[in-house]
Amino acid sequence: MKITVRVWRQPNSQADGRMVSYEVDQVSEDMSFLEMLDVLNERLTHEGQDPIAFDSDCREGICGMCGVVINGEAHGPVQTTTCQLHMRSFKDGDEIDIEPWRAEGFPILKDLIVDRSAFDRIIQAGGYITAPTGAAPDAHAAPVPKNAADKAFDAATCIGCGACVAACPNGSAMLFTAAKITHLGLLPQGQPERDSRVLGMVAQHDEEGFGGCTNIGECAAVCPKEIPLETISRLNRDLLGALVRGDSN
Amino acid sequence: MTDSQAPTTPDPTLGVDADSLYVEGDAIADTKAPDGPIDAKWQQRIFSARLVNPANRRKLSVIVIGTGLAGASAAATLGESGMHVKSFCYQDSPRRAHSIAAQGGINAAKNYRNDGDSVYRLFYDTVKGGDYRSREDNVYRLAQTSTQIIDQCVAQGVPFAREYGGLLDNRSFGGVQVSRTFYARGQTGQQLLLGAYQALERQIAAGTVTMYTRHEMQELVIVDGRARGVIVRNMVTGELETHFADAVVLASGGYGNVFYLSTNAMGSNVTAAWRAHRKGALMANPCYTQIHPTCIPVAGDYQSKLTLMSESLRNDGRIWVPKRIEDCEKDPRDIAEEDRDYYLERIYPSFGNLVPRDIASRAAKYVCDEGRGVGPKVGDFRRGVYLDFSDALSRMTQAQIAAKYGNLFDMYERITGESPYQVPMRIYPAVHYVMGGLWVDYDLQSNIPGLYVTGEANFSDHGANRLGASALMQGLADGYFVLPNTIGDYLADGPFDALDESHPAAVEAKQAVQSRIDHLLSINGERTVDSIHKELGHIMWEYCGMERNEEGLRKAIGLIRELRTEFWTNVKVLGTNEELNQALERAGRVADFLELGELMCIDALHRRESCGGHFRSESQTEDGEALRHDDEYAYVAAWQFGGTDQPGDVGKPVLHKEDLTYKFIELKQRSYK
Numbered sequence: 001m002k003i004t005v006r007v008w009r010q011p012n013s014q015a016d017g018r019m020v021s022y023e024v025d026q027v028s029e030d031m032s033f034l035e036m037l038d039v040l041n042e043r044l045t046h047e048g049q050d051p052i053a054f055d056s057d058c059r060e061g062i063c064g065m066c067g068v069v070i071n072g073e074a075h076g077p078v079q080t081t082t083c084q085l086h087m088r089s090f091k092d093g094d095e096i097d098i099e100p101w102r103a104e105g106f107p108i109l110k111d112l113i114v115d116r117s118a119f120d121r122i123i124q125a126g127g128y129i130t131a132p133t134g135a136a137p138d139a140h141a142a143p144v145p146k147n148a149a150d151k152a153f154d155a156a157t158c159i160g161c162g163a164c165v166a167a168c169p170n171g172s173a174m175l176f177t178a179a180k181i182t183h184l185g186l187l188p189q190g191q192p193e194r195d196s197r198v199l200g201m202v203a204q205h206d207e208e209g210f211g212g213c214t215n216i217g218e219c220a221a222v223c224p225k226e227i228p229l230e231t232i233s234r235l236n237r238d239l240l241g242a243l244v245r246g247d248s249n
Numbered sequence: 250m251t252d253s254q255a256p257t258t259p260d261p262t263l264g265v266d267a268d269s270l271y272v273e274g275d276a277i278a279d280t281k282a283p284d285g286p287i288d289a290k291w292q293q294r295i296f297s298a299r300l301v302n303p304a305n306r307r308k309l310s311v312i313v314i315g316t317g318l319a320g321a322s323a324a325a326t327l328g329e330s331g332m333h334v335k336s337f338c339y340q341d342s343p344r345r346a347h348s349i350a351a352q353g354g355i356n357a358a359k360n361y362r363n364d365g366d367s368v369y370r371l372f373y374d375t376v377k378g379g380d381y382r383s384r385e386d387n388v389y390r391l392a393q394t395s396t397q398i399i400d401q402c403v404a405q406g407v408p409f410a411r412e413y414g415g416l417l418d419n420r421s422f423g424g425v426q427v428s429r430t431f432y433a434r435g436q437t438g439q440q441l442l443l444g445a446y447q448a449l450e451r452q453i454a455a456g457t458v459t460m461y462t463r464h465e466m467q468e469l470v471i472v473d474g475r476a477r478g479v480i481v482r483n484m485v486t487g488e489l490e491t492h493f494a495d496a497v498v499l500a501s502g503g504y505g506n507v508f509y510l511s512t513n514a515m516g517s518n519v520t521a522a523w524r525a526h527r528k529g530a531l532m533a534n535p536c537y538t539q540i541h542p543t544c545i546p547v548a549g550d551y552q553s554k555l556t557l558m559s560e561s562l563r564n565d566g567r568i569w570v571p572k573r574i575e576d577c578e579k580d581p582r583d584i585a586e587e588d589r590d591y592y593l594e595r596i597y598p599s600f601g602n603l604v605p606r607d608i609a610s611r612a613a614k615y616v617c618d619e620g621r622g623v624g625p626k627v628g629d630f631r632r633g634v635y636l637d638f639s640d641a642l643s644r645m646t647q648a649q650i651a652a653k654y655g656n657l658f659d660m661y662e663r664i665t666g667e668s669p670y671q672v673p674m675r676i677y678p679a680v681h682y683v684m685g686g687l688w689v690d691y692d693l694q695s696n697i698p699g700l701y702v703t704g705e706a707n708f709s710d711h712g713a714n715r716l717g718a719s720a721l722m723q724g725l726a727d728g729y730f731v732l733p734n735t736i737g738d739y740l741a742d743g744p745f746d747a748l749d750e751s752h753p754a755a756v757e758a759k760q761a762v763q764s765r766i767d768h769l770l771s772i773n774g775e776r777t778v779d780s781i782h783k784e785l786g787h788i789m790w791e792y793c794g795m796e797r798n799e800e801g802l803r804k805a806i807g808l809i810r811e812l813r814t815e816f817w818t819n820v821k822v823l824g825t826n827e828e829l830n831q832a833l834e835r836a837g838r839v840a841d842f843l844e845l846g847e848l849m850c851i852d853a854l855h856r857r858e859s860c861g862g863h864f865r866s867e868s869q870t871e872d873g874e875a876l877r878h879d880d881e882y883a884y885v886a887a888w889q890f891g892g893t894d895q896p897g898d899v900g901k902p903v904l905h906k907e908d909l910t911y912k913f914i915e916l917k918q919r920s921y922k
């Protein structure tokens with residue numbers, strides 16, 4: 001099939017950007033979306049035009065490196081990562097808009113590439129369990145109810161891609177933050193730091209310029225790993241508890 | 250090291266002589282493993298290694314390249330100990346390293362199943378699985394350390410699969426008859442890496458680790474014979490930065506992308522390891538490549554990567570092809586049971602679908618070569634076999650299957666448009682892991698003092714074939730427990746003299762990087778980087794893939810040399826260095842792959858035996874299994890770079906042999922029948 005893509009081109013973080021149109025021929029429906037861009041980039045290179053810069057690494061939906069807004073939707077029309085989106089989701093003659101994540105917390109570096117280091121700083125503010133190497137008790141010392149372990153796992157599958165932020169009208173990263181709060185908060189190992197974790201991570205979230213959550217739910221609707229919105233309820237409950245308990249922790 | 254000419258008498262059974270391609274140097278006499286009973290060696294080494302007291306650790310610094318399991322765990326642990334760590338990754342966050350994509354699980358000799366497992370059995374299985382080409386001492390230590398890893402990860406909050414009683418669940422994996430694999434659905438690598446990543450971020454917050462994302466190592470800096478620093482390129486601004494430390498750890502992963510198509514991440518590359526190799530670090534067993542049997546088959550020539558379907562699927566899926574070629578185009582559901590050939594169960598009745606990866610891969614190649622492959626034709630052949638869950642679906646509910654493999658089934662359906670709940674999956678082998686890597690001693694130190702290598706980037710533990718769920722085990726063993734206990738012995742002599750950027754070694758290294766980049770940007774030829782990389786991949790897959798022979802390997806070496814010349818005279822890299830330039834990044838990596846590819850072929854050519862993932866068609870048993878020649882080849886082939894500083898000039902490599910002696914395990918022909 002033959003399609004037209006309109007792509008956000010911006011040479012660097014300081015320069016202005018604009019949408020540029022390209023036609024792409026001989027697109028196979030078995031191609032991934034990023035392979036379609038690869039094919040276009042090969043052509044642009046032959047023509048002496050700067051290829052389109054975009055992030056990707058594992059291309060199997062797990063590293064979280066890829067992610068663009070396709071026709072206004074984060075990761076496009078299917079609830080998956082951009083690398084797992086295939087061209088069979090489009091048809092001959094389609095016009096497709098491709099833009100970077102747009103959020104105050106994610107400055108654009110070039111074309112479709114943004115800086116997501118704010119996510120790392122949110123994790124630094126408490127998204128871990130302090131367990132120095134070598135200090136661990138036997139793995140069976142603390143049984144975890146299967147239900148809690150499964151739910152913790154579901155939250156832990158967050159890949160940190162940032163689609164939740166891109167989709168949120170407030171540019172909030174609450175789903176990302178809440179996924180980690182939920183993962184660690186459901187496990188016995190995560191209890192000692194539960195209060196300091198939520199206080200630290202939420203404070204850092206706000207400091208990075210991400211907006212507040214107003215329960216719109218766009219984040220969960222685009223999340224490729226289907227992190228549920230209820231993780232944010234858990235975050236709010238933990239936050240309230242931590243604030244009430246205050247200095248005792 | 251002195252070079253002496255290798256014996257020039259050609260092996261009459263194998264035809265043409267390959268010895269003009271390399272020269273033989275001194276043997277490697279000592280791996281520095283302690284003497285004594287095998288189960289006491291590691292404790293002995295921990296005790297004999299010199300210590301650095303906590304106050305002095307603050308004066309020491311270490312550079313760690315790569316943030317996968319082996320790098321993040323090492324950086325976090327060294328940071329916790331009080332050292333100053335600089336950690337580098339090419340991705341935008343350390344959490345993206347390709348360990349994240351490991352699916353199936355991590356082995357540990359916990360014997361929680363009470364099924365006869367033990368440290369010794371894990372050791373035995375790993376040496377046997379590696380086809381007796383790994384070091385006993387290292388493998389035993391790996392098996393010993395495995396149990397600590399699970400404890401550590403659980404303490405970090407890694408959400409392993411659990412049973413209703415709240416205890417950890419296990420499953421079995423290829424090449425073994427016990428259930429010792431711990432897992433987190435089909436995302437074990439992700440969960441283990443996030444554990445290590447979070448430990449790393451904790452140290453970044455504590456100020457012991459400084460993180461440099463979107464920075465790629467370009468060169469190693471050696472001062473007075475010691476690894477003292479690196480030149481890295483800031484991938485956003487293009488700036489070349491010089492960083493110094495008292496030691497350098499390479500945890501930069503494997504080089505499977507030399508095949509272009511592999512299950513590795515797009516950015517996985519050999520550059521850090523190859524730059525060290527060019528500066529004198531020995532590259533060991535580079536031809537040992539693991540071809541994973543269960544990947545989604547190639548669909549077209551635009552394809553950028555291959556996707557693995559976890560080996561764990563072989564627990565419940567049955568592999569088959571039609572008995573008759575004329576059935577290959579049929580809908581598999583219309584092929585009667587008696588017309589199906591469950592070839593692994595037929596040939597290997599005791600291990601069945603769970604034979605080791607190299608055996609399963611080659612068996613798939615053979616049935617496809619016979620014309621009994623399924624799926625679309627790629628070239629003249631259909632390259633696919635069925636992995637069928639219909640038996641499992643009649644034994645278990647769809648929900649039970651989904652709980653075990655749901656994410657894999659979803660991923661398969663997204664890529665192929667077919668649901669494995671309805672139609673059998675199609676799978677085919679793909680390059681997945683490399684057992685070869687930089688040579689290290691028992692301490693994980695390379696032959697360059699102060700240069701340590703961990704994880705897939707080193708060669709040490711898997712011999713000629715790695716068992717499933719052992720890569721995660723090795724990465725974390727190296728990073729959490731081995732390196733932090735051995736590097737202190739070297740650093741006890743430090744801190745070494747303070748250096749600055751004006752040191753001649755640093756200036757020279759930086760200039761070399763700059764001129765290489767300038768050269769790449771100035772060629773302005775006709776070929777894109779990707780087109781050359783694809784061509785290299787075709788050569789490697791055709792002649793240095795699942796099956797190798799003398800004639801093909803010699804041909805491949807010629808083709809690679811021509812392609813390398815083509816690259817350095819006709820590649821087209823647009824733009825400048827002083828910007829985010831992804832074509833330039835790729836060009837640098839492909840330049841190094843073009844040198845590595847030749848060494849892999851020379852290594853494969855010189856090893857005139859079959860072992861594990863290295864299958865020479867001239868050396869097989871009557872049943873078509875890998876036939877080793879222990880009298881001649883029970884050694885590690887460690888190659889010294891023989892070229893010059895000129896890009897593309899690899900010269901003649903020098904072979905150093907480290908004899909493998911088996912004191913505890915008897916060498917046998919592997920049998921999984």
